[in-house]
Amino acid sequence: MSERRKVLIVDDDPDFVAGIRAILDREYDTVVAYNPKDGWDALKKDRYDLLCLDIMMGRGAEGVMMARKIRRDKELRNMPVLIITGLREQIAFLFPGQAVHPGFVPVDELMEKPVEPDLLLQKAAALIGASEARQGR
């Protein structure tokens, strides 16, 4: 493997972040933002190969707002987004009447907390790989 890829984690629970950061650190350079605003600033400042995003932050589903904002952004829309959230039903509650599926927001993958370390690394590698293949890198 050549240079290490960069992953940004945006989640407001420092303990949970510690638990996934230790996993991702094995293979990636990780940066953490503990709220959506810092996360957005980080995305604007540096280029990341993957974003791990929490849904329930702040006063509600601020993670969803962030994912939508990313997809509207010309520079960021190709970056893969992995949503790591609480219960899938939480999403059903936020978006009643819609399918409980990552399709509710334009992200690439959705995982429930907690995540198995190996599964997390697998998903991260797959998302980064697919994104790079799409961009012909």
Add this chain to the structure above:
Amino acid sequence: MSGQPRRILLIDDEPIVVDSCLAILEETEHEVAFASSGAAGLDMARAFEPDLVFVDLKMPGMSGLEVLEALRSQDPTIVCIVFTGFATIAAAVEAMQHGAYDFLAKPFTPDDFRSMIRRGLTQRDLLVERAALLREREALRENFAAIVSHELRSPLAAVQQNLFVTIAELDGVVSEDQKRRLERMSSRVGELLALVNRWLRGFSTDVAPLRESFRPVAISGPVANAVESAQTEAVRKAIEIVSQVDPSAVVLGDGGALTEAVLNVVGNAVKYSRQGGRVSVSAVRRDGKVAISVADSGVGIPAADLPWIFDAFYRGQAGASGVAGVGIGLALTRRIVEAHGGCITAASDPGRGSVFVIELPALKTPVPGPGVAPPEQVSKGEAA
């Protein structure tokens, strides 16, 4: 009279009554409207949205009682007071049984009228407050999943996440015994998370949208799937599940949800059965209904508990296996069954077993053809 102005509607066909009431109300700050017939009064009530309505019982055309009922269905927090002559006190009592708050016998003094307004408005405040509390409680129930999910689940998820990574990091560093203890911790936290998830799913599963995707379902499919899912536990306890399903029993519904509903009942039957027992599952068409019945010869349910078993968080005493439920399964089953326009009932002979019956409206003649699901193949669930 104190407080902010309120809206009061008078409905009476006698101009003299209306005029004298208006004269009294003029001294107050309340907004007043009046109508001389029931129909006109109801029209007015829709736009005026009164806090308090005085309605005469005896009017030509629409009667006071009809007006009362229409008003209550428009907004149950509207307080209605009936005017009545002395001769019709019995009718006034009847009106109160129909939801009138009180009655005022004609002729009444201005003080009687003022005092009735005060009491009526106090009652209105109470009703409005009560309705708001009920709405709040309902919202809390509906949003329970989201609230608990964040408060209860997040810390557990964080603990589990760190256990995962710590166990991996300490591999080869700690002794086998220490590693085993860490893994036990992680496994217990996992159980707790699974428990919370089951509760949350039971509460938050919104069964109403299921109806949009209803299609003809041969009940043999869900029954066979449920029996198959319950087999693991049944085999472990040497319990035989026998099932007999009428292949023509077809309902309009959601196959997955029906499987979940039947599985909860069959799973319970297995859970509360003794080692080596027997669980019978049958589905028949009768009287325009499909009846799915699940009988066990297990520990049974005490008569005192029977009325509560379909409520959330009711849980039976530990079954023969010593495993008690989390008290969500049957509540969820009932919600699914009711979303299908059906009902679920239970009967039990404590110590000898229970019978649960799910009744669903049968689809009349299942005509095979495009748009109609062919009855699913009956698997091993069907009796030999």
